Amino acid sequence: MSDVVVIDYGAGNTRSVRAALKRLGRSSEVLSDPNAIRDAEFVVLPGVGSARSAMEHLNRTGAAEALRHRFASGGSTLGICLGLQLSLETSEEDGGVVGLGLIGGHVRRLHADRVPRLGWAVVDPWGDAYYFAHSFVAECPDVVATSDGVAAAVRRGSFLGVQFHPEKSGPAGLDFLEQCLSPA
DSSP states (O other), rough: OOOOEOOOOOSSSSHHHHHHHHHTTTOEEOOOHHHHHHHOOOEEOOOOOOOHHHHHHHHTHHHHHHHHHHTTTTOOOOEHHHHHHHHHEEEEEGEEEOOOOEEEEEEEOOOSSSSSEEEEEOOTTTOOEEEEEESSSETTEEEEEEEEEEEEEEOOOOOTSSSSSSGGSHHHHHHHHHHHHHHH
């Protein structure tokens, strides 16, 4: 059995997430199997893709219900970019999508001078710069870090979601992933 299950929803940045995990000496598998998701030591819900298509895949495979069960039972999960956005109740993307509902809140289209927001930016209060690539942003009461005035990280219970891509954020991103994977 692998240390980490990276959830397959038919798209996503699974290859770069697995490469980062491998650099940290962690084994991983890309799966949508509900039993593997419920029982894994650690789960990553990756980013990149369409909210509607991702939720349809998660619902069809039973992975959505497994993620809800995992959240309710305190299983450690990291949502990256779209993975964070899917954890909320709804998203404006694709004309409106019902999310996993792990965290109260909504995903709204980013209103900025440049959309999509691409590039490196400092995350406050952490002080490190990470790589961002997004057109939507989480709005919820569980924000624990921001970047340029928008949610960069959201935490509720054992779920942590980040808008940035730690797997593409060099040494700071690898340090962040290592911290996530370390037992509390």
